[in-house]
Amino acid sequence: MPDEHLTDTLRRAAKVAALVVIATGAAVLMAWGVHGPAEGGPLHALVRMKFNTAVSLVLLGVALASRLHAAAGSAQVRAGSACALLAAALGVASLLEDLTGRSLGIDQLLVRDPWSIGGAPGRPAPVTSLGLGLLGLSIAWLDARARRPVAQWLAVAALLLSTASLLGYGYGVRRFYSLGSFSPIALHTAVSLGVLALGVLLARPEQGVMAIVTRDTASAAAARRLVPALVLVPVVFGWACLQGMRRGLYGTEFGVALLMTATIVTLVALALKTARTAALAEAERGRLQQALSEAVQTRLEQRVQSLNVSLREAIDSVDQKAAAQVGERFRKLVMSAPLALFEADASGQSVFVNPRWTELTGLTGADASGGGWRRAVHADDRQRVLDAWRETVEKGTPFQQEYRLMTARGEIAWVLVNAVPLPEAGYMGTVVDITDQKRAVESIARSEANFRLLTESMPAGVAVHRGDMMVHANPTLLRMLGYERPEELVGRPLSEAVAHPDERAGVAEQLARIARDREELAWPPTRCLRRDGAEVYLEGTSVPCEFDGQPSHISVAFDVTDRRRAEQLRASSEAMLRASLVEKETLLKEIHHRVKNNLQVIASLINLQSGKAPEGMAREFLDELRGRVHAIALLHERLYRSGNLARIDLRDYVPDLVADLVRAGAAEPGRVAVTTTVCELYLAMDAALPVGLIVQELVSNAFKHAFPPSRAGGRVDVEVARRDGFVEVSVADDGVGFAAPVDAGAATTLGLQLVGDLARQIDGEFTVERGGGARCVVRFPEPRSEE
Template structure:
């Protein structure tokens, strides 16, 4: 947006445009008509003079019998001035037309200047004898005519010149020509040669005086809103008064004086009565004129007051709209200082206008982050002139904040320099809160989805693992149960065969010594070994069933959750293993062991199984070393404590490491007894504590078991379960 200072010419032009449609009168149209009349008069005088000399018609060259006739060169000069003036009637004309106009004006000015020089220096003037030289009989360009031609040429040359001085030169020259020509017309009216001629020289012709005056008035009418003419054409009270008084001030006294003189010459009254009539008539005439003007001015003033009331009401409506708008309006100067602010934004801020306008800069109301944005955007805005949809957090007087959405356009002066901003702000606090709440809900939803996805992934992995374990468990149990059953079946068949043989012996030999010996042999060599093998198979089956029952109980036992001092548990376990540790020539190093959250008995079972395995699988060829300590938890194990049990035993081959946590897996049964269920139960207990277990082992160097246990109760979760397999959320 461009702000322009007051341009009086443009203002007058606007007033003139308003006058064109005003009920008080069409001033612009009236001026155009006056210009047209002046041009027509000048053309008629110019053509009439040339035609009069051509046709020897004195009335066309002098208008008054016996009076001085217009010089043909003067007639041509007046025509040239008229043509030059008509070419530049409008301010915006083509360059060629303006060039032709100035050429004609310069020629007329030179003609006038040369004619004056001819009189001053008593030199011949061939220019006024160019046309109809044989008929002129001493008719020349009069001195006052030459002066008027010079004035008219200078006025046309200065028309639309550069700078304010050109207007003054133009109108001063035109006014001088108008005064000289008016005096000449008055001289002819009153019969006073001193007014229209210079003694001892040819006087100005009446057609010349009328033509010069018409052209001078035409020059004034061509630029009605410039210089002194603007006072007559403005729509103000002064303009109205000037337009009504000026014609009367010129015509009324002159006409009344001519009437008085005519009456005296006709001896209708004497000089004293003539003066009295002139004075009284002048007074009455001017009183009537003043009354008429006053009446007109009163009507204009009433219209002005009515218009001012309308403007005041309109201004009040605009001010009310500005101050009570649902959005904030304000303006900043080039330094960012408030120069205006409406009531809405002041209410939002909690300030009164006197505390803000001229006192605070916009960055004073911003948060630190907002000041950085303003410092970056404000210089760019002053260059580009607009900014849209910037978000700022403003600080109120009570230090609370609110969010606004800002858009602004720049106001510039005529030179394009930044003057002020015209800014609009909308309170978007509720929208920002809704966005923040929506973002929070989205983040919470994403977190829940991520948690549920992770939980589902973990559950799927656990289900796949359980499925694999179940398959391996079924295979292992089937394999382990099949061997005793095969033995039971074989030895039961052996017993049946032995029983059949005994029956046959007893039936055939009736208890002979040989039968008795054979019977004893069968009992010793067949029946008793078969019974022993059957009993061994039954015991094996019983052991497998007991192990399955223990594994089942490990998943169903109800834990008593509490803070458990792990260090005390490990000390007790190490004390219970002292005999085995001495037999293995081993040593156990116990490091720092933070407490854990869980079931004390279950945690003792974990450490007991791992320490017992570490002792049992030490390498007999070197002293055994066992370490029990804690490690820093990884990023994914936040809230858990990581423990480790490390030994320098025989180690686990890489191919068998994936099977160590499966049921009934004993990789080196010759080193220790058992069913291969210890590590399976250990992992089950750790998983019920929401932890995990893994191992690192190198065959021949040793094994390290690592596992995690919770350091504190899980937030939002119950740590007890009646059935034990799941940890329910509250």
């Protein structure tokens, strides 16, 4: 803790320092105000301090004084901060002028300086400018929490600048107070800066670096003695030795040795005195602490003795009253207790029952006195209770029995009776109605019996487990797993005792999760191990429950080993069947491929024969035969390339067939335009082949007969569409048409007869329409869709 008296003294010293600096600055300003002070006159020495320096010192003194007693954040403090920052700005601006060599126009802004010794007229010395900047920032930041330590160290730096300048004047070393061609710092300026720096440090003596020397401790007291001496003794002795050397009293070597000797002797003497003072203070402190301890001990002993006497007197005065109050409280407690109480004498005869006992049994105290209380005991339990009570009285031991009482309402109540011997003879006892507890126990026993009967007669395996620990297993589960006694499973981890080694980690994780989250779980078929090592598959359900008063899960399991094996056998059979089907599909594709190749060979042979046949019916017959063979070959190629060998997509087959007819030269290129429109329709092989041959015949017939050389050309439209449950295959042209009506059922040409026969193969009908050309339509029922 800081020394309060010392800190108050230092604050007053700081105020004096601020006033001295204000007075010095004001005196310099007054001297500058007198025009033309005589050279060497009393005022001429004052004007060696520049006008701007005097203004800055006055501002800094006012700023320091405003912070000594004003509250933080007040208008006075804010005004002081503004003054400090203005002075700091003047000092920094002057220093920048010296560093850059440029004038900012502030040196003679207020007055003209005709007496400048060196440097720019009216401009403070660089040391003065630096000191003003440091002190301005130090005062402005004096009460800023984050910058408070920096503020004091800035003041220390300014104090060092002032000290160096004063030493330069004292020892006659010009370089200490003047730098090159710049103007030197005036002596009273150096003094004012030092006084102001000390004032800043003394303004907050309990904070920062000043707190080291202001504490109320021996070390702080020693510092207060040593620090001034360590500064002043070398300075004074050095100055004295220098004066002796300048006057020729002794040489340099002797002067330096004299300085060191005097300094060492003085500082050692001061240190010894400080140590002696600290030792005396320490001894005095120890003596005071001992005296204080003895005084406190004596005072405490006296106080304790006084309290003991007062306590004994108080106890003696209230003993009788307290005993009477305790007796009255005990009587009220016994009479109003919700528990039935009784008292018996040394022979076991009843001498007292409280109202709750009477309320429970319906017998008054007079009825229960002596042996009358026995009438309340149920007849079936009376002899057992009397024998136990007689034995308790004979041996003088505590009594505890559960038996039935006949209540005042004629009902049977179970009670728990406890009695203990009294110190002065006799017994004091309590009667507790435990009927509800008995009924609860009986209900729990019945529930457990029903549970065991249910689980033991169930055809499914039942396990009760807490997390992974088995606590119950029914006979069915034991038989499933090949065990004989429940003890072989109970108490073991379910995942280790039952699950297959490959399944244990997953089973343990699931059991831990449902135990933590109290969830249900449907177990898929899980591989388990019987006791003999055989594998068995179990599936079932786990649901949360309470078992023996603790949270548990009950799991019902079914043996699905046979079903699992059947599923595996079925999966194996299906895999074999799929492999066989793949093999057959491959074989069938190969057959279609070879049939297509053979048909193409046949078509090529027919084409060669057609080329050698003479013009006429023979060549036409061969060309038509080649077209029909090509239509069949194209169908087999589509089946070979299709992913489905059972059906063919007419959207691919019919357009390719028509395109092949056009490329085969059935019509002159560019004379006949052909359009093909086919709906989405899949047909089996037995229907797709007739449809392909029908399209081939009708399109070839249109190319051959509809557009004789005398016509410029035309168009052929091929369409396959669904309409009202039927499929219509139509080939229409805008050629010459038929000269006479055509009966499709009695056609005389081979092509139309062939179309009619093919239509009947697919249960369809063939019609021919005239008008603006010809339109041949085959209409047959839409096949049933098969997936």
